[in-house]
Amino acid sequence: MAVTPVIVAIDGPSGTGKSSTSKAVAARLGLGYLDTGAQYRAMTWWMLANGVDVADAAAVAAACAKPSIVSGTDPLAPTITVDGTDVAGPIRGREVTSAVSAVSAVPEVRARITELQRSLASETAAAAGGIVVEGRDIGTTVLPAADVKIFLTASPEARAARRSAELSGADAAGLAATREALLKRDAADSGRTASPLAKAADATEVDTTELTLEQVIECVVTLVEAARRPVR
Ligand SMILES: Nc1ncnc2c1ncn2[C@@H]1O[C@H](COP(=O)(O)OP(=O)(O)O)[C@@H](O)[C@H]1O
Numbered sequence: 001m002a003v004t005p006v007i008v009a010i011d012g013p014s015g016t017g018k019s020s021t022s023k024a025v026a027a028r029l030g031l032g033y034l035d036t037g038a039q040y041r042a043m044t045w046w047m048l049a050n051g052v053d054v055a056d057a058a059a060v061a062a063a064c065a066k067p068s069i070v071s072g073t074d075p076l077a078p079t080i081t082v083d084g085t086d087v088a089g090p091i092r093g094r095e096v097t098s099a100v101s102a103v104s105a106v107p108e109v110r111a112r113i114t115e116l117q118r119s120l121a122s123e124t125a126a127a128a129g130g131i132v133v134e135g136r137d138i139g140t141t142v143l144p145a146a147d148v149k150i151f152l153t154a155s156p157e158a159r160a161a162r163r164s165a166e167l168s169g170a171d172a173a174g175l176a177a178t179r180e181a182l183l184k185r186d187a188a189d190s191g192r193t194a195s196p197l198a199k200a201a202d203a204t205e206v207d208t209t210e211l212t213l214e215q216v217i218e219c220v221v222t223l224v225e226a227a228r229r230p231v232r
């Protein structure tokens with residue numbers, strides 16, 4: 001019996017477990033995976049590498065059609081390139097992290113990246129039987145007809161502890177500084193006019209503060225399996 005492709009949207013603020021949960025759910029169910037934050041980070045990396053002033057929205061808007069951003073959708077080996085260069089490492093650095101909210105608030109940037117996301121989601125879903133797409137506005141704007149919508153939350157303390165455990169070397173910062181930077185980015189992402197971070201009215205909210213990653217994965221897998229309808 002065939003099953004229709006399933007589209008899963010996972011949104012929420014930083015450090016709630018979107019990437020780890022989405023990758024694991026996609027791998028377990030044999031679906032594709034798209035990290036939309038990586039696309040905004042890649043656009044930001046390109047702006048910084050090309051000397052565009054990220055505080056100048058008009059300059060960012062004028063340049064944002066130039067870079068070619070390509071995402072690989074295998075959850076076991078996700079990739080991201082800009083004009084053919086692998087940027088998976090540099091896009092996680094502090095410089096990009098502190099500039100990404102400004103770049104992703106520019107409507108022209110969002111229009112371009114949203115179009116990329118929609119075409120990649122439909123191509124991948126058709127080829128892989130479905131896709132898990134994670135970000136900030138997937139359930140509200142990018143894929144409002146998604147079959148499953150999840151909004152992950154966690155306390156700022158838990159999120160800061162998770163993030164600071166990941167950072168090392170030049171990017172290492174104290175827990176308090178990490179918490180402050182994370183809340184500042186949340187406020188910018190939630191407060192922007194163009195497609196802000198928000199829970200869709202029909203999304204299931206999962207507070208991950210007291211859950212293990214495995215428990216969150218199980219919860220999402222159960223919701224996706226329930227939504228998969230056999231085609232007769
Ligand atoms: N429920 C959880 N409990 C403990 N640690 C978690 C949980 N979910 C995710 N993590 C860890 O927190 C960090 C941030 O998770 P990530 O998936 O990157 O979050 P996001 O994509 O929402 O920013 C990762 O190191 C991940 O392993």
Ligand SMILES: Nc1ccn([C@H]2C[C@H](O)[C@@H](COP(=O)(O)OP(=O)(O)O)O2)c(=O)n1
Nearest residue numbers: 014015036037038040100104135136137189
């Ligand atoms: N769908 C999305 C995804 C991310 N963004 C923006 C806002 C976020 O602060 C940045 C980075 O997202 P990313 O998911 O990589 O951030 P974290 O890993 O959660 O720290 O991109 C967005 O505006 N819309």
